[in-house]
Amino acid sequence: MSNAREEKAAKIRHLLETEGPAVEENTLGFNSGRYESVSKLSDYEELKTQARSIKEDAIERLPELIDALTETVEANGGTVYIADDAADANQYIRSIASENQAARLVKSKSMTSEEIDVNEALEEDGVDVVETDLGEWVLQLADEAPSHIVAPALHKSRSEIAELFNTTFDPDEPLETAEELTMFARKELGALIEDADIGMTGANFITADSGSIMLVTSEGNARKSAVVPDTHIAVAGVEKIVPTVEDLSPFIELIGRSGTGQDITSYISLLTPPVDSPVVEFADSNTAFADREDDRSFHLVLIDNGRLAMREDDELRETLYCIRCSACANSCANFQSVGGHAFGGETYSGGIATGWEAGVHGYDSAAEFNDLCTGCSRCVNQCPVNIDIPWINTVVRDRLNHGQDDSRFDWMYDTLVPDEESGSIDLQKRLFGNYETLAKAGSATAPLSNWIASQGPVRTVLERVAGIDSRRDLPKFKRNTLRDWFDSRGGCQIAPSSADREVVLYPDVYTNYVAVSRGKSAVRVLEALNVHVTIPAVPESGRAPLSQGMVSTASDRASSVFAALAEPLDAGRDVVVIEPSDLAMFKREYEKLLPAASYDRLSENSYDVLEYVYGCLENGGDPDSLRSREIKVAYHSHCQQRTLGLAVYTTAVLEQLGYDVLESDVECCGMAGSFGYKSEYYELSMDVGDRLKDQFTTDDAQSRTVVASGTSCGEQLDSLLRRSPTHPLELIDPI
Amino acid sequence: MSINQDNNVTDFQQSLAALDVDVTYTAPAAFAETLASIVQGETIGVPLPFDSISQPEWIDTEVTPAKLNAAQTSVTPASLGIADYGSVVLDSTTDGAEQISLFVDLHIPVLSAEDIVRSMSDAVGHLGPKLRAGGSSIIATGPSATADMGALVKGAHGPKDVHVIVLTDETDGGNNE
CATH class of the missing domain: 3.40.50.10420 (NagB/RpiA/CoA transferase-like)
Incomplete structure (x- = not known):
C-alpha cells in the first residue's frame, strides 16, 4: 500500500476502534427513528416537495x-x-x-x-x-x-x-x-x-x-x-x-x-x-x-x-437547500461506521458535507472525505428537500480529478483511450473507471488472465500501484461471454411472432464477462414467460467511470448506450436490466447526462429483471413455468435498487413461487462497487459488511440460501459469510 | 363545540399520551381546585388571559429573577394547542411568560379547548400575523430533554415535566382526566 493509502487506512482503523461503537449505536437509532417517524406522516412526500420548492424559490x-x-x-x-x-x-x-x-x-x-x-x-x-x-x-x-x-x-x-x-x-x-x-x-x-x-x-x-x-x-x-x-x-x-x-x-x-x-x-x-x-x-x-x-x-x-458563489454554480446550488437535518449522515452505511471525524471536512460531516465544504472551505477540505460517498444513493429518498447528494459528491470528485478546477465541466472529448478525461486522474480511479476495457481483455485471455491476476507478485503490484486490496478475491472472467453463448444457441427460442412481449436484455459488463450464468438464467426465465429476447452489443452504462468521478466519460457512455438502444425502443421493445447499479444509471443519473427526451424514453422503458418477471406474472404469465421451491432464503437487495423502490418485486416473485424470504434491512453491504476493493477502505468496507453479516448469521438466517441482486453485494456476502450467494434469477431458472 | 373541534380535543389528548405528558380537562369553576392538585412546591405564573378564570391568589405573579430560580412550578397560558403533535404555543410577553415557563421543574400550560387546532400548518397560519406584528412564540412539545449524556434525560435546561390543563366550556360539562 502507498504511504498515503496506509495513512488513510490507519486513520479509519483508529476511528473504527475508538469512536465506531458509539457512532454506530447512535446513528442506527436515529436512522430507524426516522423511518418510523416519517411513516406516520400521510403526506410525507408532499411535504418534501413543498419544502423543496420553498427552498428553490428562496x-x-x-x-x-x-x-x-x-x-x-x-x-x-x-x-x-x-x-x-x-x-x-x-x-x-x-x-x-x-x-x-x-x-x-x-x-x-x-x-x-x-x-x-x-x-x-x-x-x-x-x-x-x-x-x-x-x-x-x-x-x-x-x-x-x-x-x-x-x-x-x-x-x-x-x-x-x-x-x-x-x-x-x-x-x-x-x-x-x-x-x-x-x-x-x-x-x-x-x-x-x-x-x-x-x-x-x-x-x-x-x-x-x-x-x-x-x-x-x-x-x-x-x-x-x-x-x-x-x-x-x-x-x-x-x-x-x-x-x-x-x-x-x-x-x-x-x-x-x-x-x-x-x-x-x-x-x-x-x-x-x-x-x-x-x-x-x-x-x-x-x-x-x-x-x-x-x-x-x-x-x-x-x-x-x-x-453566493455556490448559488451561481449549477451543480453546487442544491447544497444551499440543505436544512442540516443529518438524515444523509444517519442513513449512510459508511457514516454509521466511522462518523464525522472521518466522513467530514473542517466543519460539516455526512453526505451533503462535500457540497458545503467545497463551497465554504474549498476543495482541499472536501477531498479529505469525498471518497467515502460510494454513490449507494440510500440518502436520496431520506433528504427532506430531495437533494441529489450522490450527484454533488460525484461532481466534486470530478472537479478534484481535474485539478480541483471548479469551472464548468469540460465536455470536450479527449483523444485519450479508453476514457475521455483530461487532467491526471489517480491510477486507481482510472483502473476502476475503465472496468469494461479490463473485462474485455480479461475475458479474451481467460483463463490465463485469471491465473496471472491471482498470482502473489501480481497482487502485490496491483496493491502497490493501484491500491487494490490483496485481501479481496478478484472477479474471474469467463472466456465464453453471455453474448457468445446466446449467439451459439441461435439466439432466442421464442419467435417474435408468437411472443407476448419483446425485450432487449442489457448485457452489463459483469453479467456478460463474469457472472454469465445469471445472464443465461435471465434468458431462460424470460423465454419461459413467452418473452422474445435479444442481447445486442450495448456499451457499459457509465456507472464505473461515474463512481470514480469521471463525469465526461460517463456522459459519453450514456450517449453510446442510448444510441444502441434507440432503435429497439422505437420498435416498442422494453429494456430489461439485471444489474441494479446499471438500471439506476438509466433511471437516475442519465437525467443529468442525456437530453431530457432521451432520458425519459430510456428510463420509462427500462425495468429491473425481477420487476419485469413480476409484471409478466401479474399479466397472465404462468408461474408454473418457473422453478418453485419451498426453501428458505436470506435475500439482500441492492442499495440503488431499494432507492428506486424496486426491491419489493424480487421478494414478491420469490414468495409467489413458494420461497420463504427473509430480507436484510441494512442500508448497504459495504462493497459498493469498487469501494471495498480499495486498500485504504477495505477495513471500513468489512466493518459496514458486519452489520449485514450479523443479520444473516442469526439462528433463523444461518442455514438459509443467500440471495443477492447486485454484483458487488454478492462478492461482499461471499467474503463475509463464506457462503456463495446466488442470484434470484438462478433460483427461479426453469432449467 | 363542533364535531371537528371535539376530534381535535380527543386527538390532542392522544398525542400528549403518546408523549407521556399529563393532561387534565377542567371546567372553569373547578380550575383552582384542579390546579392545586397538580402544582408542586413554590409556584409562580403570569396573569391568565381567559375570561372564565384567573390565577388563584396563592400563585405568585409578581415574578423576579430570584423567584424564578427558587420556584418549582409555573402556570402560564398557551395560546394554541396542536392536535397532531400534542404541542402548545407559548407566547412571549412583557411579563415574562416565556421565561417563567422555562426555568421551573414542572410547567403547567393552561389552554382553552377552543384553541386546539388540527395541524402544524393551522398553527403556523395563526402565528404568521402575530410574528409579522413583532411577536414571538415557542411551540413547546413535552418537557425539555437531551440524549447527549448517553441516554434520554428529561429536564436538560428546562422543565422535567409538563402537565397541560385544558379548559372546557362550562356548558359541555367537562370531563376531568
Missing part, C-alpha cells in the same frame, strides 16, 4: 430576500450585518462584544458559528465563550470537534463523558449515570448563563416577512441564550432565509423526523428579535419582570462565506 430570490429581511429586522429595531467571510463576521462580532464590554458570551449550538471559528476569535479578546448545548459543552471541555451536525458528541459514550466530567470538575461524588451527568451540566451551565453578557444562537430558518428566527432544539438552552442576556447575536448563513412565516410549516414537520427521528423536538422557538420579553437580570434579582424597562439589542449576522 435561493432563486435570495438577493431580494436579503434586502427585504434587512429592512424588516431594522424596522423591528435590530441590526443586520452581511459578512463576506469568516474574518469579516468575526470582526463584527468582536466589535459587538467589545462595545458591550462583554466578559462572557453564552452560545447555543450552531454549525455556522463552527464554520467561522467565532469562539477562537472571541477568546483572543478575552471573552469567556460557553457552549450551552450539552453535547457541544462536552466537546468544548474535551477540546474536540463535532462528529455529527445535529448530535455533535455522538461519538462519545456515557462512560467517556463521565470520566471527562470527573477529571475536569472533581465532584464530591463521582458522576456516573446520564441523569447525574445531565443535572450536573444543567447546574454548571445555568450559573454561567445567569451572568452572561451576550447570548449567541444560530438560526435554522429566518423569515423575511417578519424578521423572525426559528430555532429547533430540545434542551431549552437556546431559549435561555436568546432571552436571558440583553444582547442577542444570531449567526446564520444567508441561505437560511425563507420568504414568509407560513413557509416554515413543512420544515417544522420534517426537520426533527428527518434528523433524530423525533416527530417534533421539544422546542421550536419563533423569535422576532429584539424580543419584548424581559431580560433575566440576576444582578437585579428582586425587580419584578413586569416592572422592567428593557432596551434589548439584536444583531443578525448573515454569512456569505462562499454561499
Whole structure:
C-alpha cells in the first residue's frame, strides 16, 4: 500500500476502534427513528416537495430576500450585518462584544458559528465563550470537534463523558449515570448563563416577512441564550432565509423526523428579535419582570462565506437547500461506521458535507472525505428537500480529478483511450473507471488472465500501484461471454411472432464477462414467460467511470448506450436490466447526462429483471413455468435498487413461487462497487459488511440460501459469510 | 363545540399520551381546585388571559429573577394547542411568560379547548400575523430533554415535566382526566 493509502487506512482503523461503537449505536437509532417517524406522516412526500420548492424559490430570490429581511429586522429595531467571510463576521462580532464590554458570551449550538471559528476569535479578546448545548459543552471541555451536525458528541459514550466530567470538575461524588451527568451540566451551565453578557444562537430558518428566527432544539438552552442576556447575536448563513412565516410549516414537520427521528423536538422557538420579553437580570434579582424597562439589542449576522458563489454554480446550488437535518449522515452505511471525524471536512460531516465544504472551505477540505460517498444513493429518498447528494459528491470528485478546477465541466472529448478525461486522474480511479476495457481483455485471455491476476507478485503490484486490496478475491472472467453463448444457441427460442412481449436484455459488463450464468438464467426465465429476447452489443452504462468521478466519460457512455438502444425502443421493445447499479444509471443519473427526451424514453422503458418477471406474472404469465421451491432464503437487495423502490418485486416473485424470504434491512453491504476493493477502505468496507453479516448469521438466517441482486453485494456476502450467494434469477431458472 | 373541534380535543389528548405528558380537562369553576392538585412546591405564573378564570391568589405573579430560580412550578397560558403533535404555543410577553415557563421543574400550560387546532400548518397560519406584528412564540412539545449524556434525560435546561390543563366550556360539562 502507498504511504498515503496506509495513512488513510490507519486513520479509519483508529476511528473504527475508538469512536465506531458509539457512532454506530447512535446513528442506527436515529436512522430507524426516522423511518418510523416519517411513516406516520400521510403526506410525507408532499411535504418534501413543498419544502423543496420553498427552498428553490428562496435561493432563486435570495438577493431580494436579503434586502427585504434587512429592512424588516431594522424596522423591528435590530441590526443586520452581511459578512463576506469568516474574518469579516468575526470582526463584527468582536466589535459587538467589545462595545458591550462583554466578559462572557453564552452560545447555543450552531454549525455556522463552527464554520467561522467565532469562539477562537472571541477568546483572543478575552471573552469567556460557553457552549450551552450539552453535547457541544462536552466537546468544548474535551477540546474536540463535532462528529455529527445535529448530535455533535455522538461519538462519545456515557462512560467517556463521565470520566471527562470527573477529571475536569472533581465532584464530591463521582458522576456516573446520564441523569447525574445531565443535572450536573444543567447546574454548571445555568450559573454561567445567569451572568452572561451576550447570548449567541444560530438560526435554522429566518423569515423575511417578519424578521423572525426559528430555532429547533430540545434542551431549552437556546431559549435561555436568546432571552436571558440583553444582547442577542444570531449567526446564520444567508441561505437560511425563507420568504414568509407560513413557509416554515413543512420544515417544522420534517426537520426533527428527518434528523433524530423525533416527530417534533421539544422546542421550536419563533423569535422576532429584539424580543419584548424581559431580560433575566440576576444582578437585579428582586425587580419584578413586569416592572422592567428593557432596551434589548439584536444583531443578525448573515454569512456569505462562499454561499453566493455556490448559488451561481449549477451543480453546487442544491447544497444551499440543505436544512442540516443529518438524515444523509444517519442513513449512510459508511457514516454509521466511522462518523464525522472521518466522513467530514473542517466543519460539516455526512453526505451533503462535500457540497458545503467545497463551497465554504474549498476543495482541499472536501477531498479529505469525498471518497467515502460510494454513490449507494440510500440518502436520496431520506433528504427532506430531495437533494441529489450522490450527484454533488460525484461532481466534486470530478472537479478534484481535474485539478480541483471548479469551472464548468469540460465536455470536450479527449483523444485519450479508453476514457475521455483530461487532467491526471489517480491510477486507481482510472483502473476502476475503465472496468469494461479490463473485462474485455480479461475475458479474451481467460483463463490465463485469471491465473496471472491471482498470482502473489501480481497482487502485490496491483496493491502497490493501484491500491487494490490483496485481501479481496478478484472477479474471474469467463472466456465464453453471455453474448457468445446466446449467439451459439441461435439466439432466442421464442419467435417474435408468437411472443407476448419483446425485450432487449442489457448485457452489463459483469453479467456478460463474469457472472454469465445469471445472464443465461435471465434468458431462460424470460423465454419461459413467452418473452422474445435479444442481447445486442450495448456499451457499459457509465456507472464505473461515474463512481470514480469521471463525469465526461460517463456522459459519453450514456450517449453510446442510448444510441444502441434507440432503435429497439422505437420498435416498442422494453429494456430489461439485471444489474441494479446499471438500471439506476438509466433511471437516475442519465437525467443529468442525456437530453431530457432521451432520458425519459430510456428510463420509462427500462425495468429491473425481477420487476419485469413480476409484471409478466401479474399479466397472465404462468408461474408454473418457473422453478418453485419451498426453501428458505436470506435475500439482500441492492442499495440503488431499494432507492428506486424496486426491491419489493424480487421478494414478491420469490414468495409467489413458494420461497420463504427473509430480507436484510441494512442500508448497504459495504462493497459498493469498487469501494471495498480499495486498500485504504477495505477495513471500513468489512466493518459496514458486519452489520449485514450479523443479520444473516442469526439462528433463523444461518442455514438459509443467500440471495443477492447486485454484483458487488454478492462478492461482499461471499467474503463475509463464506457462503456463495446466488442470484434470484438462478433460483427461479426453469432449467 | 363542533364535531371537528371535539376530534381535535380527543386527538390532542392522544398525542400528549403518546408523549407521556399529563393532561387534565377542567371546567372553569373547578380550575383552582384542579390546579392545586397538580402544582408542586413554590409556584409562580403570569396573569391568565381567559375570561372564565384567573390565577388563584396563592400563585405568585409578581415574578423576579430570584423567584424564578427558587420556584418549582409555573402556570402560564398557551395560546394554541396542536392536535397532531400534542404541542402548545407559548407566547412571549412583557411579563415574562416565556421565561417563567422555562426555568421551573414542572410547567403547567393552561389552554382553552377552543384553541386546539388540527395541524402544524393551522398553527403556523395563526402565528404568521402575530410574528409579522413583532411577536414571538415557542411551540413547546413535552418537557425539555437531551440524549447527549448517553441516554434520554428529561429536564436538560428546562422543565422535567409538563402537565397541560385544558379548559372546557362550562356548558359541555367537562370531563376531568
